[in-house]
Amino acid sequence: MLENQVPFFVLEKLYNLAFPSTLNSGGRESHPSLLRLALRYIVPSRIVPCDNNNDELTLVDVGRIAHFTDLTRKSLLRSSHLLQPSTSGCSREAKLTQLYSATELNEAGVKFEVHKTSQCLLDLELSGHTLKIPFIRVMDSTEVILRNLLAFEQCHYIHESYLTDYAAVFDFLINTEKDVDFFVKNGIIENWIGDSNAVAEMFNGLGVNVVHPNINTQYLRICEELNAFCNHPWNRKVATLRRDYCNTPWKTVASIAGIFLLILTIIQTVFSILQVILA
Secondary structure, eight states: OGGGOOOHHHHHHHHHHHSOOOBOTTSSBSSOOHHHHIIIIISOTTTSOSOOOHHHHTTSOGGGOOSHHHHHHHHHHHTOSTTSTTOOTTOEEEOOOOOOOHHHHHHTTOEEEEOSSOOOTTOOEEETTEEEEOOEEEOTTHHHHHHHHHHHHHHHOTTSOHHHHHHHHHHHHOOSHHHHHHHHHTTSEEESSOOHHHHHHHHHHTTTTOOOOOEEHHHHHHHHHHHHHHHOHHHHHHHHHHHHHSSSHHHHHHHHHHHHHHHHHHHHHHHHHHHHHHO
16 A cells, blocks of 8 residues: 555665675676666566666656655656657646547547557557557556555645546546457557456546546647547548448458449449430
């Protein structure tokens, strides 16, 4: 639990007493620091990317880390595009009140892909009508980890609650087990629990009794564009045509042949009428 965690500085002092740092003949430390070990083995790799290099590890201010949950959050934000200078993700203007589920968005023509260029959980990206979502592995421990992160933000970072924003978006995207199965099929979620309904209930339950402040601007823009795309009747009609008549090569060929036959029939009818008129 969040409130039962041992402060990081206490663990670090105990670790340094047990494994005093000395330089070996190669000029390297004989034992890795507790911070380095924590980032490699304790911070969950499917929540925070584990490919941080040695230079990036030194950027973490050890003196300001409260505990392992704080370290997880700091590592996550450090690897996210949300807080890059080129983005406006840190500003907050409005609440997220509505977003269609993943299956509803897909039925309207929105495509879903695994984010190839970012492993950070928070880096949602909308490119055209394709929503790119980083991969997440859902295990038995995932709910506990996310709940601790959300509780920590509620206590200390209510106006910088990026994990809470993420949970709010997924609460909308996942309504039923059909949405979970859709994400699994597209490689976005790897379900180690096995029960799709349990995964849906997990994401839907993360926001219970959680204060939702204004969502970050980047997420809000993505959600507004998705809603606008889904509300456009033409997009729904085109998506329905593609799904019903062009979802396989054979259906596509059959549809094209049917259209071609219809055109020939119309031309033949027109010529027949003209022959009658001119006769």
